[in-house]
Amino acid sequence: MREDKRKRIEKKGWHVGSVKEFLGLSPDEAAYIEVKLKLAEGLRRHRRRRRLTQSEVARRVRSSQSRVAKMEAGDPSVSLDLIVRSLLALGASDIELAKMLRA
Amino acid sequence: MREDKRKRIEKKGWHVGSVKEFLGLSPDEAAYIEVKLKLAEGLRRHRRRRRLTQSEVARRVRSSQSRVAKMEAGDPSVSLDLIVRSLLALGASDIELAKMLRA
DNA sequence: GCCTGATATGTCAAATGTGACATAATCAGC
DNA sequence: GCTGATTATGTCACATTTGACATATCAGGC
Numbered sequence: 401m402r403e404d405k406r407k408r409i410e411k412k413g414w415h416v417g418s419v420k421e422f423l424g425l426s427p428d429e430a431a432y433i434e435v436k437l438k439l440a441e442g443l444r445r446h447r448r449r450r451r452l453t454q455s456e457v458a459r460r461v462r463s464s465q466s467r468v469a470k471m472e473a474g475d476p477s478v479s480l481d482l483i484v485r486s487l488l489a490l491g492a493s494d495i496e497l498a499k500m501l502r503a
Numbered sequence: 504m505r506e507d508k509r510k511r512i513e514k515k516g517w518h519v520g521s522v523k524e525f526l527g528l529s530p531d532e533a534a535y536i537e538v539k540l541k542l543a544e545g546l547r548r549h550r551r552r553r554r555l556t557q558s559e560v561a562r563r564v565r566s567s568q569s570r571v572a573k574m575e576a577g578d579p580s581v582s583l584d585l586i587v588r589s590l591l592a593l594g595a596s597d598i599e600l601a602k603m604l605r606a
Numbered sequence: 607g608c609c610t611g612a613t614a615t616g617t618c619a620a621a622t623g624t625g626a627c628a629t630a631a632t633c634a635g636c
Numbered sequence: 637g638c639t640g641a642t643t644a645t646g647t648c649a650c651a652t653t654t655g656a657c658a659t660a661t662c663a664g665g666c
Contacts, residue, residue, distance in 0.1 A: 428588065432587065432588050432591055453641085453642060454643065463625065464625050465643075465644095466625085466626080466627080466643090466645075467624075467626090469642095469643055469644055469645080470644085472643090473644075477624090479584050479622085479623060479624090480587055481535075481623090482624085485531065488531045488534045494534070494537070494541075494604045497604050498601035498604040498605045499601070501601040501604070556611085556612060556613085557612075557613065557614095558612080561655090566655060567655050567656055567657080568612085568613075569613090569616090569656080569657080570654075570655065570656090572613055573614085575613090576614075576615095580652085580654090582623090582652085582653060582654090585653080585654080
């Protein structure tokens with residue numbers, strides 16, 4: 401895996417901690433995290449483009465500001481389901497989701 | 504929403520039941536289900552192309568045959584997370600995931 | 607018809623994700 | 637450097653999802 405990806409992952413709340421632990425991730429786990437982070441970043445971009453606050457998004461998704469913050473941070477405690485639901489609630493189309501994955 | 508989509512959804516285990524109930528779905532919920540079903544179908548195609556049984560897939564993702572069956576059926580009781588993890592475990596790339604969404 | 611392997615369906619205790627809340631950190635305009 | 641607004645982080649009771657298991661249904665060869 402490329403170095404920039406490692407950084408990207410370590411930066412987020414995955415408390416990957418030691419390099420050792422990081423290397424302990426299977427390729428599949430790493431790929432999953434990548435997908436999650438891409439969508440998480442996509443969510444943030446979408447929200448900002450629409451000039452919404454996290455609280456406003458939370459209201460639309462019937463969640464809470466703290467959960468939205470965690471989503472955007474790619475926190476391990478949030479599911480892909482929630483991120484995808486939120487993106488859709490913000491009006492993202494399937495095609496936009498697809499683009500995020502390719503990015 | 505187009506008729507074929509409705510059929511597609513009703514066919515799956517979403518026990519949508521009456522048209523009334525179906526119409527009760529918000530656009531966001533419907534979009535979410537669409538995403539899920541697309542990936543579920545993608546998972547089945549992927550597995551079959553590789554000539555794997557559900558049990559073999561289950562072993563790879565450390566799940567069970569019954570859960571894999573439910574994934575492919577788009578059962579409401581399975582999360583997007585699990586479906587995506589499984590696809591990745593079968594070697595699907597981000598780009599392939601993206602294609603499934605566009606389909 | 608009956609095997610045999612694969613897939614589907616139902617259930618449940620345990621694991622994981624959830625919204626809500628409190629509170630801390632950041633930022634912007636003044 | 638205050639202040640008000642936004643975002644980040646931690647925690648927890650409650651809800652949903654999980655793997656495992658039992659069991660049913662299906663498909664093809666015999």
